[in-house]
Amino acid sequence: MTVHTRAIRRTRLLAGAAGVALLLGACSSGGSKADDTKDAADGYDPAAQVTITWWTGQTTEAEATAEQLAAEYTKAHPNVTIKTSTGASTTDDLLTKLSAGFTGGSYPDISYAYGSWAGELATSGKTQNLAKYVADPSFGWQEIPEAARSTATYDGKVIGVPALVDNLALIYNPKLFDDAKIPYPTDQWSWDDYRAAAKKLTNTAQNQYGSAYSVSGSEDTTWHLWPMLWQRGGKILEGKKPAFNSDAGVAALELLRAMAVDDKSMYLDQTDEKYVPLFADGHIGMIMSGPWTLLDLKEAGLEYGVTQLPGHNGDHQTVSGPDLWVLFDHADANRAGASRDFIKWLTSKETDAKWNLAIGNLPLRSSEQGTPEFASYVKEYPGGQKFFDNLANAKQARPTLAGYEEMSRNVGDAIAKVLQGAAKPKEALDDAAKKSVGVLEDS
Structure with a gap:
């Protein structure tokens, strides 16, 4: 496609x-x-x-x-x-x-x-x-x-x-859910529901994964973490100081790490460009993506469903x-x-x-x-x-300040390292925050 x-x-x-x-x-x-x-x-x-x-x-x-x-x-x-x-x-x-x-x-x-x-x-x-x-x-x-x-x-x-x-929502393949005999995602899903379904949908022998995540280190890597951070009550910044390395940020990244490293239920896309086509071809059960993806799914002829993002304690915030x-x-x-x-x-x-x-x-x-x-x-x-x-679930915006892009790259690199098993969430986010301090203060 x-x-x-x-x-x-x-x-x-x-x-x-x-x-x-x-x-x-x-x-x-x-x-x-x-x-x-x-x-x-x-x-x-x-x-x-x-x-x-x-x-x-x-x-x-x-x-x-x-x-x-x-x-x-x-x-x-x-x-x-x-x-x-x-x-x-x-x-x-x-x-x-x-x-x-x-x-x-x-x-x-x-x-x-x-x-x-x-x-x-x-x-x-x-x-x-x-x-x-x-x-x-x-x-x-x-x-x-x-x-x-x-x-x-x-x-x-x-x-x-x-x-x-x-905005980002959860797009899923009903056929793969039917084949695995598990219920379709709903707007009430928690992150635990998401993780459990991804694990059941994964069959590495058939190159099939429950979900996917970008590990290119780009904004596509970073902005998928922000809804999880916000849902847990965290912030990206406090004024011009990094705040994403809070307990909320660490907990969000730890869940992604567990799926990628422990469960091996997450396809890790090194380029940003593969996970949507793989989803359209039936190799991935769920992706967190936006309305632009619907054009490609229409072209591929794939039957799909869309729900809100999985939430934490009933909070289903997304990012726009x-x-x-x-x-x-x-x-x-x-x-x-x-x-x-x-x-x-x-x-x-x-x-x-x-x-x-x-x-x-x-x-x-x-x-x-x-x-x-x-x-x-x-x-x-x-x-x-x-x-x-x-x-309506896009209740917060990414910071509009001159240092955002470089900070985002630092966070994206941290996420990529964690999901590939090369770092732990806390140390990786702390390092990204340290690298971003000067950039943000000068903005």
């Missing part, structure tokens, strides 16, 4: 992150607070002739949809020209391209960005502050999930508008990895104002149904649940409604 770009979009977020962070820091013009004295769109004339540049960061199919929507907008606003492009050869390259653009003055007005980049971009000194703009009731800011709004916010400054929302449309300041009120108006239109209830739902993503806004496009989406992608409902 072919793995769509969106299906692996969470797996490569940290490539080159440390070097890019240094470049972004070097081109910063005083950080986010310096930009708050004057609104970038002060003096905006909606009738002025203006050209804005939009880096969509999309695959070929989605880029075509983006170009159609840009044309639709400019037809209704003939004074606005929108130059649309992917921005880089892959979405993962956008941050490097933006960094170079900040140095050379060739950055766009609007760019797609992974949520994990928000802290780096916010401290670049190049972003607009949309806090007052999105606070206007006409924008409908509260219709967007809180975790996504939090990701777009840095130190009180709103640097963009969510472009995509998602929202991406953003980040808006940049070029000291031109008309460019700033036009880019805001376009993004407001693009993320509106009516247009988002033509964008996210059309390309297989969850809708941005709660108000879209009643649209015909949403009805078509949940019919085309079984489990889509469950993922939409599961947004």
Whole structure:
């Protein structure tokens, strides 16, 4: 089967992150607070002739949809020209391209960005502050999930508008459960239930595993631990100090270690790219993944089920990895104002149904649940409604700060070592925390 770009979009977020962070820091013009004295769109004339540049960061199919929507907008606003492009050869390259653009003055007005980049971009000194703009009731800011709004916010400054929302849930293969004669997962499952089922589903002689986990050390490795940490009452940070190495974090990682090392019920993916295809081919019973995976399962023709993540003491929190449309300041009120108006239109209830739902993503806004496009989406992608409902369990967001990516890499490396039997949970997380202290304090 072919793995769509969106299906692996969470797996490569940290490539080159440390070097890019240094470049972004070097081109910063005083950080986010310096930009708050004057609104970038002060003096905006909606009738002025203006050209804005939009880096969509999309695959070929989605880029075509983006170009159609840009044309639709400019037809209704003939004074606005929108130059649309992917921005880089892959979405993962956008941050490097933006960094170079900040140095050379060739950055766009609007760019797609992974949520994990928000802290780096916010401290670049190049972003607009949309806090007052999105606070206007006409924008409908509260219709967007809180975790996504939090990701777009840095130190009180709103640097963009969510472009995509998602979350992690448990996707399972009913046939493998039937073959093992065990009940299907439910929304009430505990982590003990999950572990027990994974063990029963595992048959290493047939290369069949109960579950899977990434050990690449990337963000895909790290963010799967955060829901377990939160469910046990833990925190990622206390202020700017690491807190993930608490008793809650150690207990969460110990359970994963027990499954991977003791039970041998967990397929360990070194690349991030194998566990979804293996699940689709019937070699893995359960995976913790997001709604982007539904596109691949549809293509594979696999019958599957979706439930909330297993929980601890009835807490079934999940994690959301929202991406953003980040808006940049070029000291031109008309460019700033036009880019805001376009993004407001693009993320509106009516247009988002033509964008996210059309390309297989969850809708941005709660108000879209009643649209015909949403009805078509949940019919085309079984489990889509469950993922939409599961947004309510995304009660916390990953930290938006400049040091997040390097901290995430440290945590990811720690998890990978533990699951491969090369370290114990406590010592590995303590080491990751120690390595992250300086990075976070400087952010």
